Every structure is written in C-alpha cells, then in structure tokens.
Amino acid sequence: MAFSMHAPVQARPEERRQALDDIDLPEGELPGSLAEIYEKSGIPEVFARLDRDLIGLAPVKGRVREIASLLIVDKVRRQLGLTAEPPTLHMSFTGNPGTGKTTVAMRMAQILHQLGYIRTDRLVAVTRDDMVGQYIGHTAPKTKEILKRAMGGVLFIDEAYYLFRPENERDYGAEAIEILLQIMENQRDDLVVVVAGYADKMAKFFTANPGFRSRVAHHIDFPDYGAAELLEIGELMLARQNYRFDAKARAAFADYVKIRMNQPHFANARSIRNALDRARMRQAIRLFQEKDKPLTKESLTTIQEGEIRQSRVFRGGIEGWPEGVPDAQGAGQPGMEK
Amino acid sequence: MPMTQGTFSFLPDLTDEQIRAQVKYCFDNGWAVNIEYTDDPHPRNTYWEMWDLPMFDLADPAGVITELEACKKVFPNHYIRISAFDSTAGWESLRISFIVNRPKEEPGYHLERNETHGRTVQYTLRPYATQKPAGQRY
Incomplete structure (x- = not known):
C-alpha cells in the first residue's frame, strides 16, 4: 500500500450505488426468477472476466460461484423480509505460491461489492510486518490503523500464520490476532477478512487459534497448475x-x-x-x-x-538460484519457496 | 447555551448518519480526517487535543466512526469535533470542521465589561465551565 496523503478522488456515493440494491422488489412479492436477478446484478461479467483472466483453478471458481449464489439468495430473502443473520464472509485461501490467491481475492472484493455486501471494492493487502509492532504498545495502534484502512472493503492477510509464533511467548503477533478477531466478530458489516497461505502452515495456524477457525466461514483450497x-x-x-x-x-x-x-x-x-x-x-x-x-x-x-x-x-540447474546449490531440504516441495 | 462552531454551526447537531455522510464526502475528496476533543469551549480556543492519529488513506467512514465511538466512550462529556485536512498544493489547510459531541449541560458564558480610559469598555467572554480546572469541567 502506498503511503499517500493524496488519496485518489473516488466517485461520489450516489454514482456507485450497489448494483443489486438497484433491483427494486415490490414489498413481500416474489421476484420473477433468480436468473433474472443474477443477470441484473452485474455478477456474470465479473465471472466472465474471472474465467478469461484466470486459467485453470476450476475448484476455486466453483467455490466462488457457490458463495455468490448463497449471497444472492440471501439478498433476495432479505428483500422479501425473510430475515436471517447476515452471512459471515471471512475466508481462508490456502495453496502453494503463485496459484492466484491474491488475484482471486481481488475478484472476490469486486463480487462482494457488486452484491452490496461491502461498500467499496478496495482490497488492502498486508503481511505480518504491517500489523505487528516492534515494541510493547506498538502493535495495537498499528493493527487498528490497518483495519481502519480496510474497512468498507476486504483485508487480505498474506501468510497469516506468521502472526502466530508459538515458539516466542513474548511475540506481539498474538495481540494483533486478538484485535483482529474482535473486529471480525463485532464489525462484520464493515470488514471482510481473507487470510491466505500455504495449506499445511494454515492448518497449524487454525489449530492453534480455534477462535480464528470458527470465524472463517469459507475455506478455499487452490490446487497446483498442470x-x-x-x-x-x-x-x-x-x-x-x-x-x-x-x-x-x-x-x-x-x-x-x-x-x-x-x-x-x-x-x-x-x-x-x-x-x-x-x-x-x-x-x-x-x-x-x-x-x-x-x-x-x-x-x-x-x-x-x-x-x-x-x-x-x-x-539440470534451477534458474534464479546460484549454480551448484544442491537442494538438501524440501526437495520437490513447491511449498518451500524461500 | 450550546456552543456552536465550524461548518454546520447554524444547524442542529448532526445525527450519526449525517456524520457518516460528511466523513464519506471528505474521503471521496481525498482529505485526511481528524478527531479532536476539548473541555474549553471558548470560541477562540483553536488548540484542541487530538484523538488518535489523522486518518488518511481510508476508503470508508466506518474506521472514523469506530474511533469516534471510542473517543466518546472516554470523553462522553467533552466537545468532540471532526475536521478534514486537504493536502492539495495551494490548499494545505482544513476544509471542514464540525462538532459531533457536546456536554449534556453547557453553562454558557459570562460577559465581563472592563471600563478603561474615558468611557471605553473592553469586553471579555469567559465560559463558566473554565472556572474549574481542566478535567473537572463537565
């Protein structure tokens, strides 16, 4: 995220009303069909772009569609006065490096915005460095700053498991997690959190932070490419x-x-x-x-x-690596990037 | 007597929704939004305490509202205002400033007339609230 006092001037609120809210349903009357609403929502274009720009990833696209249909149905139900708890939208993306997690997160922000679940389609991507401070009392303001910046949109935490370092009990990461969980629970309407990382490390992270696991509704696994x-x-x-x-x-x-x-x-x-x-x-x-x-x-x-x-x-060499460095550990594991 | 100051001084106090809309307007224009508080209601008191840091690079008023609620929790009986700073070259100053919280009881002002040479009178405005030390006023 660029540090800038000159934020780009955005469109006035009235110009960016959410597409789905524009579809007026007569009070208490059933809409014609879901297909009609789906067509009008502007979601098909987002999916078409998703298909065009992202090769493969069939299971991921399937999951994204599932989530979108859940949200559309929920939206229609709400408009008919069939109240339900607003759905939890926090997600976890797991997969090896370079499988498109960040790209899909950006598209997810567009979809959620189009459906009117978030107020801007902005995605704030952060890592541990952006949230955890260097000394006592530094972490909370830093984390809050990030959360405030992401509010109204999507917060994307890359390699989220680095927030939690069990080997160092004085690590400030736990504080960041605590604040994050609080906001994830109390301000669900204001912020959608997407955590991303390698599958095995994320699994460990979730086991160690059960509170996190229960607040994340959608787990999407990104397969390797053929x-x-x-x-x-x-x-x-x-x-x-x-x-x-x-x-x-x-x-x-x-x-x-x-x-x-x-x-x-x-x-x-x-x-x-x-x-x-x-x-x-x-x-x-x-x-x-x-x-x-x-x-x-x-x-x-x-x-x-x-x-x-x-x-x-x-x-027989690896590009981008010094010549003659044998790969002692992690041979053939795509997860070991560093 | 309620103290008025700033952009919407002739209007009744803004509702939460109106505050949200004004903050949104500030962000849409790319201004940095600040929350300030004080317990000295003198109209010439321009130095208010700042709550947290200036908020720039935000897209949505939710972040400001969160901070405002936190500020109100700590200072429920203080004056709180929101201001927005425009950093564009040539402006580089506040563009908007409005009160979002005030004490429940505002005792008003004492007008002091000071007679000097001849029949000259100098006027001084003194808030009753500032007769008490800072921190015990409201």
Missing part, C-alpha cells in the same frame, strides 16, 4: 506484454515447464513469469548481437527457441 495450464498462462502473460513465442519456442517452453515443475522451489505462475522475464532479457541480448539487421515489429515481439533453450533448467 503443465498445459502453465503453458497457457505463460502465453497469456506474454500476450499481455506484447510478446509471442514462435512455434519452436512454444515447444521448447512446454519442455521447460515440464522440467521446471518437478524441480524444487517451483512457484507455479510466479516461476513462469520469472522464466519469461529472463527469456525477454535473452531476446534483447540476441537483438543486440545481430544489431546490423534491420529491426521489424516481428523481430521485436518474437521470442525464439534459443531464448528458452539457453535456460539452466535444461542443464
């Missing part, structure tokens, strides 16, 4: 930056993905992005080496086979 999906993601990333593979480079990249996937420290989409960044650099070097040739738009946008095959991955 090789075909990763290739597709790579191509989508390149297309967004106005690059493309030629036919041979595409085949080479498919090989690359297959090898890299089974290496340690593999971080799914993030590793793919890093690999592509390096390929772009090698392409620039190649263009410099043949600098006498006339430049074309074609040559500037095409990544060739050589750029991929040069990678150390094809020679």
Whole structure:
C-alpha cells in the first residue's frame, strides 16, 4: 500500500450505488426468477472476466460461484423480509505460491461489492510486518490503523500464520490476532477478512487459534497448475506484454515447464513469469548481437527457441538460484519457496 | 447555551448518519480526517487535543466512526469535533470542521465589561465551565 496523503478522488456515493440494491422488489412479492436477478446484478461479467483472466483453478471458481449464489439468495430473502443473520464472509485461501490467491481475492472484493455486501471494492493487502509492532504498545495502534484502512472493503492477510509464533511467548503477533478477531466478530458489516497461505502452515495456524477457525466461514483450497495450464498462462502473460513465442519456442517452453515443475522451489505462475522475464532479457541480448539487421515489429515481439533453450533448467540447474546449490531440504516441495 | 462552531454551526447537531455522510464526502475528496476533543469551549480556543492519529488513506467512514465511538466512550462529556485536512498544493489547510459531541449541560458564558480610559469598555467572554480546572469541567 502506498503511503499517500493524496488519496485518489473516488466517485461520489450516489454514482456507485450497489448494483443489486438497484433491483427494486415490490414489498413481500416474489421476484420473477433468480436468473433474472443474477443477470441484473452485474455478477456474470465479473465471472466472465474471472474465467478469461484466470486459467485453470476450476475448484476455486466453483467455490466462488457457490458463495455468490448463497449471497444472492440471501439478498433476495432479505428483500422479501425473510430475515436471517447476515452471512459471515471471512475466508481462508490456502495453496502453494503463485496459484492466484491474491488475484482471486481481488475478484472476490469486486463480487462482494457488486452484491452490496461491502461498500467499496478496495482490497488492502498486508503481511505480518504491517500489523505487528516492534515494541510493547506498538502493535495495537498499528493493527487498528490497518483495519481502519480496510474497512468498507476486504483485508487480505498474506501468510497469516506468521502472526502466530508459538515458539516466542513474548511475540506481539498474538495481540494483533486478538484485535483482529474482535473486529471480525463485532464489525462484520464493515470488514471482510481473507487470510491466505500455504495449506499445511494454515492448518497449524487454525489449530492453534480455534477462535480464528470458527470465524472463517469459507475455506478455499487452490490446487497446483498442470503443465498445459502453465503453458497457457505463460502465453497469456506474454500476450499481455506484447510478446509471442514462435512455434519452436512454444515447444521448447512446454519442455521447460515440464522440467521446471518437478524441480524444487517451483512457484507455479510466479516461476513462469520469472522464466519469461529472463527469456525477454535473452531476446534483447540476441537483438543486440545481430544489431546490423534491420529491426521489424516481428523481430521485436518474437521470442525464439534459443531464448528458452539457453535456460539452466535444461542443464539440470534451477534458474534464479546460484549454480551448484544442491537442494538438501524440501526437495520437490513447491511449498518451500524461500 | 450550546456552543456552536465550524461548518454546520447554524444547524442542529448532526445525527450519526449525517456524520457518516460528511466523513464519506471528505474521503471521496481525498482529505485526511481528524478527531479532536476539548473541555474549553471558548470560541477562540483553536488548540484542541487530538484523538488518535489523522486518518488518511481510508476508503470508508466506518474506521472514523469506530474511533469516534471510542473517543466518546472516554470523553462522553467533552466537545468532540471532526475536521478534514486537504493536502492539495495551494490548499494545505482544513476544509471542514464540525462538532459531533457536546456536554449534556453547557453553562454558557459570562460577559465581563472592563471600563478603561474615558468611557471605553473592553469586553471579555469567559465560559463558566473554565472556572474549574481542566478535567473537572463537565
């Protein structure tokens, strides 16, 4: 989050009324059909974008749809005067690095905003550093500051388990958790909290903080990507930056993905992005080496086979890691990124 | 006699909903919102105590309302006001300031006439409340 006194000027409240509240239902009368309401809510566009921008992740998208349908039904019930407790919306996203947790959280904020469950579609992403202070009495104001900033929207706590450090009983993380739980319970209308992290560590975190587990209603697990999906993601990333593979480079990249996937420290989409960044650099070097040739738009946008095959991955190394560092612990565990 | 001051001084006290809407307006304009309190109701008293820190980078009034409730809990019988600071170059000053809490009993002011040379009279306004030391006024 950028520290800025000049917050962007946002639209006036009347311009951003929530879509679903605009659908007027005659008091006590049943709406035509749910499909009608669904169409009018603007949610289909968000889902279409979710499908288009995010490759794979079928179970995640399924869960998001389930939550959305629950919320739509709840909304309609409320409009008909069938009162129910407002649903708890706090969520936990678990999965390996680079599986799209932050991206989905951002989309979740849009969906919840469209359904009128939160007042802005703003997502405040924080980690332990932002919430836990360095000395006694520092934590509470810091945590409250973050919570206030996120109110009306979604608070995304990445690697939430670092808040809890049982090995150090004087750690201030517990204080942050306490304040967080209080707000999660008392101001459910003001704030939706999404905690994210690796599955095994999150499980431990929830066991140690039963209060947390019971306040989080939705647990969504993000699966790892398959090789075909990763290739597709790579191509989508390149297309967004106005690059493309030629036919041979595409085949080479498919090989690359297959090898890299089974290496340690593999971080799914993030590793793919890093690999592509390096390929772009090698392409620039190649263009410099043949600098006498006339430049074309074609040559500037095409990544060739050589750029991929040069990678150390094809020679048994790991890209982005010092040469000759054997992977003693955590071999093949995608969860061990650091 | 109720003390009035600031942007909505001629209106009745704002309701919670109206306060929320005003704070929202401030955030939509990108201003930083502050909560201040005092027990010295003199109109020339511009130095109020600040509650918590200035709140900028917020999107929703809920954060301010939370702090305001906390402030009211500690100072139920003080004057509390909300002000908003515009940091835009050229402005760099308060754009709005309004009272959101006041003591239940406001004893009002004593007007003192001080006769000086000739028939000149100097007027001084003294709140009855400030006859007691700070902290015991309301």
